[in-house]
Amino acid sequence: MEASFSSSSLMLVTQAVTILEKCKTISELRQIHAQMIKTNLVSNTFAASKLVSFCCLTGDLDHALSVFHRIQNPNPFIYFTLINCFTESSNPLESVYLYAHMLTCLEDWKGIEFSLPSVLKACGRLEAFEEGQQVHGQICKTRLLFDPFVANSVVRMYLEFGQVGFARRAFDKMPERDVISWNSLITGYLRAGEIELARELFDEMPERDLVSYNAMIDGYGKFGKCELAEEIFGMADHKDVKTWTSMISAYVRNHYPKKALDMFGEMLCLGVRPDAPALVSVLSAIADLGFVEEGKWIHAYISTKKLEMKTGFIGSALIDMYAKCGHIENAYHVFRSISHNRNVGDWNSMISGLAIHGLGTEALELFHDMEGLKIEPDEITFLGLLGACSHGGLVDEGRYCFKIMQEKYNIVPKVQHYGCIIDLLSRAGYLEDALGVLRNMPFEPDVLAWKAILSASMKHENVVIGENAALQAIELAPEDSSCYVLLSNIYAKTGRWDDVAKVRSRMKQRRVGKIPGCSSILVRGKVHVFVVGKAIDEKFTREVLSKLDDVVSRLKLEGYQPDLTQVLLDVEVEGKESLLSVHSEKMALAFGLTNTSHGAPIHIVKNLRVCRDCHSFMKLVSRVYNRRIVIRDQNRFHHFENGFCSCKDYW
DNA sequence: ATAGGGTTAG
Numbered sequence A: 001m002e003a004s005f006s007s008s009s010l011m012l013v014t015q016a017v018t019i020l021e022k023c024k025t026i027s028e029l030r031q032i033h034a035q036m037i038k039t040n041l042v043s044n045t046f047a048a049s050k051l052v053s054f055c056c057l058t059g060d061l062d063h064a065l066s067v068f069h070r071i072q073n074p075n076p077f078i079y080f081t082l083i084n085c086f087t088e089s090s091n092p093l094e095s096v097y098l099y100a101h102m103l104t105c106l107e108d109w110k111g112i113e114f115s116l117p118s119v120l121k122a123c124g125r126l127e128a129f130e131e132g133q134q135v136h137g138q139i140c141k142t143r144l145l146f147d148p149f150v151a152n153s154v155v156r157m158y159l160e161f162g163q164v165g166f167a168r169r170a171f172d173k174m175p176e177r178d179v180i181s182w183n184s185l186i187t188g189y190l191r192a193g194e195i196e197l198a199r200e201l202f203d204e205m206p207e208r209d210l211v212s213y214n215a216m217i218d219g220y221g222k223f224g225k226c227e228l229a230e231e232i233f234g235m236a237d238h239k240d241v242k243t244w245t246s247m248i249s250a251y252v253r254n255h256y257p258k259k260a261l262d263m264f265g266e267m268l269c270l271g272v273r274p275d276a277p278a279l280v281s282v283l284s285a286i287a288d289l290g291f292v293e294e295g296k297w298i299h300a301y302i303s304t305k306k307l308e309m310k311t312g313f314i315g316s317a318l319i320d321m322y323a324k325c326g327h328i329e330n331a332y333h334v335f336r337s338i339s340h341n342r343n344v345g346d347w348n349s350m351i352s353g354l355a356i357h358g359l360g361t362e363a364l365e366l367f368h369d370m371e372g373l374k375i376e377p378d379e380i381t382f383l384g385l386l387g388a389c390s391h392g393g394l395v396d397e398g399r400y401c402f403k404i405m406q407e408k409y410n411i412v413p414k415v416q417h418y419g420c421i422i423d424l425l426s427r428a429g430y431l432e433d434a435l436g437v438l439r440n441m442p443f444e445p446d447v448l449a450w451k452a453i454l455s456a457s458m459k460h461e462n463v464v465i466g467e468n469a470a471l472q473a474i475e476l477a478p479e480d481s482s483c484y485v486l487l488s489n490i491y492a493k494t495g496r497w498d499d500v501a502k503v504r505s506r507m508k509q510r511r512v513g514k515i516p517g518c519s520s521i522l523v524r525g526k527v528h529v530f531v532v533g534k535a536i537d538e539k540f541t542r543e544v545l546s547k548l549d550d551v552v553s554r555l556k557l558e559g560y561q562p563d564l565t566q567v568l569l570d571v572e573v574e575g576k577e578s579l580l581s582v583h584s585e586k587m588a589l590a591f592g593l594t595n596t597s598h599g600a601p602i603h604i605v606k607n608l609r610v611c612r613d614c615h616s617f618m619k620l621v622s623r624v625y626n627r628r629i630v631i632r633d634q635n636r637f638h639h640f641e642n643g644f645c646s647c648k649d650y651w
Numbered sequence B: 001a002t003a004g005g006g007t008t009a010g
Helices: A007-022 A026-038 A047-057 A061-068 A076-088 A091-103 A112-125 A130-143 A148-160 A164-172 A180-193 A195-205 A211-223 A228-234 A241-253 A257-271 A276-289 A294-306 A313-323 A328-337 A344-356 A358-374 A378-391 A395-407 A415-427 A431-440 A447-459 A465-474 A479-493 A497-509 A538-557 A573-580 A584-595 A610-623
Strands: A516-525 A526-531 A602-606 A629-632 A635-641
Touching: A007 A026, A007 A164, A026 A047, A026 A635, A047 A076, A047 A479, A061 A076, A061 A180, A061 A328, A076 A091, A076 A112, A091 A130, A091 A610, A112 A148, A112 A516, A130 A148, A148 A164, A164 A313, A180 A195, A180 A211, A195 A228, A195 A344, A211 A228, A241 A257, A241 A276, A241 A344, A257 A276, A257 A395, A276 A313, A276 A465, A294 A313, A313 A328, A313 A344, A344 A378, A358 A378, A358 A395, A378 A395, A378 A431, A395 A415, A415 A447, A431 A447, A431 A479, A431 A629, A447 A465, A447 A479, A465 A479, A516 A584, A526 A584, A538 A584, A538 A610, A538 A629, A584 A602, A584 A610, A610 A629, A610 A635
Parallel strands: A602 A629
Antiparallel strands: A516 A526, A516 A602, A629 A635
């Protein structure tokens, strides 16, 4: 039949291919296919190959395969097209079959090397280690190993299996190594946490390109080695937006948000255009700092550059930034503006945002909408929801979320989810129930679980449970100062000053330092930072202390009595009082009162939890001075207005 | 056809 094709059928082939190229839908494709069968064009290798590629493009893989099996002399390229497609499909096994088929059917193996990276990738996706080794074996027996793409793909496959040792051996046996071989292995080591080995390779490699530096910076950042990341960053002569983003996110991850923000500024000065990942990481730094002005600038930048909010993380990063800067309405505004293209991350950011503002009911409503739209929640959604219930004191709702997460959505709770539910129950006063969950969960209780019980015991004045929880927490995290502080709080509260002293000396012995409380406030575009009794910029200290004196006297007229129960030291009442009155958030507030216009809201960010005395102090100030005060503490927001706090004194 | 950066989380 094929032999009888003449110049006129060649025209038919050309025609068919032209039509195929214009074809848009699967049904059109099927019509063309039918036509090709009628005219026997399917037996023409070229036309049929074209048909196969178009089927692949449209994702109709079954169809592609059935056409393929009728091709009389398939060439390596058509195998390559199919293998490539199947590797990325839900059925990567087919590409291994096709590979075997190819080896037996093709007489001339020229061109098969193009398929090998895909076949190796398919083995990786199938977690078929032995098959992968077999393919590797075949490669070693041929000249294929001299193809850099093939040899590098072998390394890549072993890394995907998590077999760094095998990858290293394949790397060592490569006849030639190019920069990609080195980079692959370096990233492999970094992902496996072998950062020293990665560095050795990095130092050893004959030539480096940009990717080598970027990979090292990112790898160091992910393992908490900011200084080393900085070293590599300094070594890189050329930097692109990924180099900068790697360094910025290293800072973000290791809680140096200010450095991250400065680095972003430097990048802009050098004329490097930020793309979506760069903006997302700087937004996360800004969220940490609570610098809403900077955040608004980024938001405007995104709008003018028309960067897509529907794909990727831009939407959720913006929502998170506004929520963490205390502007929950702006967060909601962004959330609404992307109503047509929301992904689960956008919902999660909004739910968690509502949670930290104590808006539990609103978070639950949002979840309800989400369910209505059939958007599949994930484990982070439930962390947000449980947190929302916890902050809002919604015990039954929290229990319900914990239940449906498992029963309706088949999500196996992680230790964090148990932590949330323990926090929820204990905070609401169900200390015994919380202990029950802690004892029965399929994990060893971690520090945070015990700390949840501990702080709830403080709140509900249960010394016995509290003391035990504190001891457990200290056992698990002897370096964490907050556990000692809470334990000594318990003793202080019951007047057990000897025990307070013991805790303090144990802290000294173990060289555990108490993290100093620290509050910051943004005034006229500049951030001012305060610690107990002083301003970091010392020239403000006197002014602030004297203002604070005035405020305290005025509040006392309104019935303010300092709550001394939370001061740890065994000192005279007067000493306690003076210590309490200069807590960092009070300092920041006093500064805010004098330096912002009357009636303007005051935003403060604090690194620790706000203490009970500061809390009642802020409530009174909000009424007496008629100011809205927004404080973000370690865990959540407090909105003070007209004598009340949004947390309803439940925090 | 093989190598590099991003969100939400007790």
